[in-house]
Amino acid sequence: MEKHFDLLYDAGPTGCGELIMNLFLTMKKMEPGQIIKVISYDPGAREDLPAWCRMQKHTLLNREDFGKTSYYFIEKG
Numbered sequence: 001m002e003k004h005f006d007l008l009y010d011a012g013p014t015g016c017g018e019l020i021m022n023l024f025l026t027m028k029k030m031e032p033g034q035i036i037k038v039i040s041y042d043p044g045a046r047e048d049l050p051a052w053c054r055m056q057k058h059t060l061l062n063r064e065d066f067g068k069t070s071y072y073f074i075e076k077g
Contacts, residue, residue, distance in 0.1 A: 003062065003073055005037040006030070013041045016048040023049075027058070030076045035061065038072040046070055 009026055011019045019040060027036060038049070046063070049072055053060040057077035064071045 003037070004035065005073060006034040007036045008039070009036055010039045011042070011045070012039070015042055016044045019045060020048065020052055023052075024056075027056075027074075027076055032076050035073055035075050038074060040070050040072070041068055043068065045072075049074075 007026070007030060009023060011022065014022065019042060023036075023038060030036065040049070046065070050060050050063075052058075053074055059075040059077060061073040061075055062071075063073075
């Protein structure tokens, strides 16, 4: 079942430093409570994104892994 989201960010193979910076800038434009779906092929994101969400007071609602691709649903805090 497809989850609801307000914005899609396909990070592709972008490394975590660049991914986090782009995600930070994208989420700055969002309203609190909105949900972004992030697609990443970088295995490091599986560790980095949850930690970044905690530090930024965002809520990681779900992560789904399909092979090397991960889908993250993050609610802006």
